[in-house]
C-alpha cells in the first residue's frame with residue numbers, strides 16, 4: 001500500500017497498518033510516529049546540521065522526509081536486506097538523493113561522521129546509546145525514540161533495576177518519571193565519556209518517548225550536568241499526598257529548550273501537520289516545574305471528585321495570579337507555578353464531594 005506523509009509518498013509492504021509498538025516486520029511503518037517524524041523534521045530544519053543519519057530505516061520514511069523537506073544530506077542505515085529494497089523503491093519514487101547502507105547502525109555511525117544521529121530501534125535505546133554518544137560530532141545532536149515503557153515507568157520493576165539501575169513508582173505521574181529516568185541514564189552515559197547533554201525536546205506519545213539532545217565535549221560541563229541527576233521523593237518534590245520513598249535517579253533539569261522550540265515552530269513547512277507544531281509549541285510549559293499536579297490524586301487525597309480543569313485554572317489565576325498549563329503527561333494534570341499548599345487550598349475550594 002502507498003501512504004502519504006509530509007511531502008513524501010511511501011510504499012509499505014503491509015496492507016494493514018496497526019498503531020502501537022507493532023511487531024518486527026519488513027518495511028515497518030508506524031502511524032503513531034507521524035508526530036515524532038514531524039517534530040524531527042521541524043528541528044532538523046531549525047538546527048541545520050550538516051548531515052543526518054537515519055540509523056534504523058524501516059521504510060526509509062524518516063530519512064526521506066528529512067532529506068526532502070529540509071535539504072539536509074542524509075544517510076539511511078538498515079540491517080534487513082528486504083527492508084533496504086523497500087527503502088530503495090521509496091527513494092526512487094520520491095526522487096531524493098540520499099545514501100542507503102545495508103549495514104548495522106553501529107558500523108555506519110562509527111565510520112562516517114554525523115552531526116545529527118537518529119536512533120529509532122525496536123524497544124530500548126540502551127544497546128545503541130554508547131556508540132551514538134561516542135561518534136556524534138562535538139556540538140551535534142542525537143534523536144532517541146524509546147519504546148521500552150514498561151522498564152521506564154516501573155511497571156516491570158526488575159527490568160527497571162536491571163536496565164536503568166533505578167527504582168520508580170508506576171503511578172499517575174509515571175510518564176514524566178519515565179522521560180526523566182531516560183534522560184538521567186543518557187546524561188550519565190555521556191558524562192562517563194566526558195560529554196555533556198542538553199535536552200532540546202522531550203515528550204511522551206502513546207507507546208514511546210522521544211528526546212532530541214545536543215551533545216558537547218568537556219569534563220567540567222559533564223560534571224555540571226551530573227548535578228541535574230538525583231534520587232527524589234515525590235512527597236518532597238510535589239507534596240505530602242505522595243509517599244516519602246526514594247525514586248530514581250532522575251533527571252531534574254529542563255526537558256526542553258524554549259529557544260529551539262520557538263525557532264522550530266517559526267518555520268513554515270508544508271509537510272508538517274499543524275497539530276504537530278501546535279503540540280511542539282506547548283512543550284516548554286512542561287518546564288514550569290518538576291512534576292505536574294495530578295488532579296485525580298488530589299481528588300482521591302481529599303475524597304472529592306475531579307473539578308472542571310478550566311474552572312480550576314481560572315480560580316488559580318484569580319486567587320494567586322498563577323499561570324497554569326495542561327500537561328501532555330496526563331489528561332487530568334496541570335503544570336502550575338505555585339507550591340503544593342497553594343494548589344491544595346484552591347483545589348479544596350472548587351472540588352466537590
Ligand SMILES: C[S@@+](CC[C@H](N)C(=O)[O-])C[C@H]1O[C@@H](n2cnc3c(N)ncnc32)[C@H](O)[C@@H]1O
Pocket residue numbers: 027028029030033037055056057058059060061062077078079080083103104105106120121122
Ligand atoms: C522501529 S523500526 C524503524 C522505523 C523508522 N525509523 C520509522 O520512522 O518508520 C526499526 C528498524 O531498524 C532495523 N534495525 C534493527 N536493528 C538494526 C541495526 N542494528 N542497524 C540498522 N537497522 C536495524 C529493523 O530492521 C527495522 O526496520
